[in-house]
Amino acid sequence: MTNRAQKIEAFLAKSGWSEATRSPLAGDASNRRYERLSLRGQPAVLMDAPPEKGEDVRPFVQVAEHLTQVGLSAPDILAVDAENGFLLLEDLGDALFARVIPDQLAFETPLYEAATDVLLALHKAPALEGLKPYDAEVMSNMAALAHRWYADTSADSFLPAFRALLETHITDFSVLIQRDYHAENLLWLPERVGPARVGLLDFQDAMLGHPAYDLVSLLQDARRDVPPHIEVTMLNRYISASGQSAEGFKAAYALLGAQRNLRILGVFARLSLHFNKPHYVDFIPRVWAYLMRDLEHPVLADLRYQLLADLPAPSETLLKELKEKCGTVPTL
Numbered sequence: 001m002t003n004r005a006q007k008i009e010a011f012l013a014k015s016g017w018s019e020a021t022r023s024p025l026a027g028d029a030s031n032r033r034y035e036r037l038s039l040r041g042q043p044a045v046l047m048d049a050p051p052e053k054g055e056d057v058r059p060f061v062q063v064a065e066h067l068t069q070v071g072l073s074a075p076d077i078l079a080v081d082a083e084n085g086f087l088l089l090e091d092l093g094d095a096l097f098a099r100v101i102p103d104q105l106a107f108e109t110p111l112y113e114a115a116t117d118v119l120l121a122l123h124k125a126p127a128l129e130g131l132k133p134y135d136a137e138v139m140s141n142m143a144a145l146a147h148r149w150y151a152d153t154s155a156d157s158f159l160p161a162f163r164a165l166l167e168t169h170i171t172d173f174s175v176l177i178q179r180d181y182h183a184e185n186l187l188w189l190p191e192r193v194g195p196a197r198v199g200l201l202d203f204q205d206a207m208l209g210h211p212a213y214d215l216v217s218l219l220q221d222a223r224r225d226v227p228p229h230i231e232v233t234m235l236n237r238y239i240s241a242s243g244q245s246a247e248g249f250k251a252a253y254a255l256l257g258a259q260r261n262l263r264i265l266g267v268f269a270r271l272s273l274h275f276n277k278p279h280y281v282d283f284i285p286r287v288w289a290y291l292m293r294d295l296e297h298p299v300l301a302d303l304r305y306q307l308l309a310d311l312p313a314p315s316e317t318l319l320k321e322l323k324e325k326c327g328t329v330p331t332l
Contacts, residue, residue, distance in 0.1 A: 008048065011086045015079035017044065027275075031055050034170075036091065043091035044078055051085045060080050060204035063128065065091045066176070070125035072118060073189055073199045092199035097183035098224060107188075109230060115186055115199050115218055116234045120241050121195040123175045123211050133173045134209035136166035143259045145266025149273060150284075158310060161303060162259075169248075169255055169299060170210050177209035178202070181217040183224055211242065212253040213260070220257050220290040222264050222283050254297035261291040265311075269322055276327030284314045 012018045017039055025034035025045065031053040035046040049055035057080065067074035079088035097115070101108045132138075138165040150191035178185075180202045187199030219231040235253060239246050264287050268280040295304040312318055319330055 004048075004050065005082050008046070008086065011079070011081045011084065011088075012046070017079075017086050020044070022046070028318075034145065037088075045075065045089040045091050047087040047089060049085040049087070051083075051174060055085055057085055057087050057204075057205070060087065061135060063176070063203050063206045064179075067122070067200055067203065070122065071194075071196060072122060073187075073192060073196045074203065075199075075201075080128070091192075092187045092189065092201075095188040097186045097188060100188050100226075101183065108227070109233070111186075111188060112218070112226075112230050112234050113237065114188075114195070114216070115181075116237050117241075118195045118198045118219075119181075119211070119214055120238060123242065127174060127176045127208055128206070131176060131208045134177060134179075134207040134213065135173060136163050136170065138207075139166055139170070139256075139259050141260035143266075145270065146262040146311060149164070149266040149269040153310055155310075158303075158306060161306065165255060165299070165303060166259070169251055171209045172252075175209065175211050176206050177213040179205050179207065179209075179213070179217065182215040182221045183218075207286050209253055211238075211244070212249060213256050216253055216257045216260055220261065220294075222261075222268075222290075223285065223320050224288050224318040251297060251299045254294045255299055257294035258291060258300055258303075261287050261294065262307075265291070270332075273320050273329040274327070274332060278323040278326040281319050281322045284319060288314045 012020065013115050015035055020037040020039040022035045022037055026037050031050060032055055033048040035048070035203075037044045037046055038200050041164050045058070047057065049060075055175065061080060064074040064077060068076070073092065074090055076090035077087065078090065080086075097111050099143065101111060105317050143162055144155035144159055146189040147158060178200070180246055185200070187201065187204040189197050189199050219226050219234055235250070236245070236246075265284060268284055268287065271277040291307075294300065298320065
């Protein structure tokens with residue numbers, strides 16, 4: 001038994017779950033690992049987040065408790081060992097939006113309505129104190145990952161131009177943004193009421209940001225095709241219910257969409273080139289298509305020409321090369 005396994009056994013024993021049956025759960029793009037536990041018919045989830053690999057469970061606990069306090073459905077925290085990187089969590093089940101929708105296509109619009117309403121409820125509540133702002137400097141540096149990893153080219157001209165755009169048009173940093181708010185991190189809990197019907201996962205990287213950010217994350221989903229009519233309907237649903245200026249919000253939505261999709265291009269390329277996870281390359285054409293659509297907004301007209309000059313379209317040759325070089329770039 002490894003030292004890590006021994007620490008898990010000790011954590012479960014201290015928490016009263018040493019006799020639980022254990023089975024692996026699908027993980028994510030991080031170094032975190034998950035197991036489903038069952039003890040006398042009661043389920044729970046073990047999060048194994050090794051600190052030596054850069055993981056920290058404390059932000060997850062802090063954000064989960066905040067989301068619960070404002071009436072949303074983050075997992076209840078059953079036990080914590082922050083020093084060793086273990087959490088025991090409420091098991092919210094398996095009904096991920098990404099699984100429910102293909103099986104019940106008639107549910108697609110109601111599920112996206114529910115997810116949009118979660119954001120409306122969250123954005124009406126006071127933001128969690130102490131969060132860092134997802135500001136122009138952070139966002140522009142994140143967007144430049146596309147140059148570094150996807151295109152392997154300089155971002156020296158792109159960075160100041162994009163930062164200036166963000167500083168001009170993205171000035172509202174008033175809400176908690178979860179940053180990975182999409183169908184594979186949302187669970188359908190029909191027995192609950194209102195916004196609590198949506199179970200929330202993967203929010204430990206929350207920051208203070210613009211209200212459009214998580215809506216972009218939801219509706220321009222890198223892992224699944226969201227029908228264009230649903231994207232338009234949910235965007236208008238949010239604008240109408242929140243009282244936002246339609247013109248200003250849609251400009252912010254396009255700009256943040258471009259920022260997010262540029263970041264994801266870089267992240268997915270890096271996951272293949274450095275972290276030896278080539279399947280993320282398969283998502284790149286969808287992300288590129290979202291980026292092209294965002295760049296059609298007038299607010300991005302000047303930047304569009306620069307980006308199209310800097311970044312190649314994801315041809316079969318380019319995608320093949322990203323996979324062939326999988327795991328060969330040793331440094332970040």
